[in-house]
Amino acid sequence: MTHLIQVLFRSSLLLSAFVLAGCNYATVPDPALTAKDAEFLAVVAKADIDPNFQRYRVDDPTGEEPGTIVVDTKNRFLYLVEPGRKAIRYGVAVGSEAFGWTGAATVGRMAEWPRWVPPAEMVERWPHLAPTLTAGGVDGGPDNPLGARALYLYQGDKDTLYRIHGTNEPQKIGQSVSSGCIRMTDIDVIDLYNRVKVGAKVLVN
Template identity: 65%
Template sequence: MRVLRLTLLLVTALLAGCNFKGVPDPQVSSRDSEWLAEVPKAQEDLRYGRYLIDDPTGEAPGTIVVDTKERFLYYVMAGKKAVRYGVAVGDEAYGWTGTARVARKAEWPDWNPPAEMKARWPHVRYTKGGPENPLGARALYLYEGDKDTLYRIHGTNEPEKIGLAVSSGCIRMRNIDVIDLYNRTDVNAKVIVR
């Protein structure tokens, strides 16, 4: 039985390699390395790895598209390519869809939960940026026009939840993935959440 499982895992990994090209980890600062080492590790699900693929969105280069049903985020590149990342999304009660723009970006941001979240969960509180912060290594702040949507694309201190619908609407990524996306994304980039 164990040999069969190992064989299936190996075949799955080999087939994934045929369809997708892995994207190397971005370079990180010494602070990033130190803090990333403090975030709990999770067994990585190869389905939600970071891959260079043919662009399935048809959007302009520089656009971010989030497919909430499939739990993937696409960063559209030139040449009809995209980088695909696995994400955790909002559960049905809290999910947000629409078109926004990245109004600002932050490294290891502080987290101040919105009033609605504090009302639902009185235990949540302001948390300074760092490895224990729910926003993780980076955050992209989504605005509709000049109005903050209060939704973010951000890292996580719960990497085991990538691929699930568990957040209060934000798009969570593995910290190394959100660093990669942060480095690629310009302020005012278009974001489409479907």
């Protein structure tokens, strides 16, 4: 029975890939990794990502200026708009209905393997995180929920406390599960990080 389920799952992945191939999609190669990236990613949990949520270059559906990041929370996609009416589309996990955030922001700061300090509001909801806050957060690494990279979203000079970041739970890509932040697989957030700069416009719809 288990073997049959595995066969059916692989068949569904192949069918999805075939459907995508018939559209105007092109795969995007993985980015180059630093030595630290390779070391940490080697121990991060692996997951089979639905082909629909993998990284593709597509026709731009947003109409925004090149360099703009657009997050489609309903369909769980993040688009990085490119010249020539193209965009790179990434699968993401988004905030649950209770904690989802939408709006316009800019990338105010960027960090590699960032330290994670849970916001006070999160600790109020989940008191078990209090020791993490008391300890000053969690060092960057494979056990850190921010993953390989973080883009910090600002409105003017104010940190919104929302991030676009990696994840050590890649199996949740395509779901509505986070506390409002936009999660990407680590390899995808590295790719995005390499393509954007501080000041980039971000629209979360």
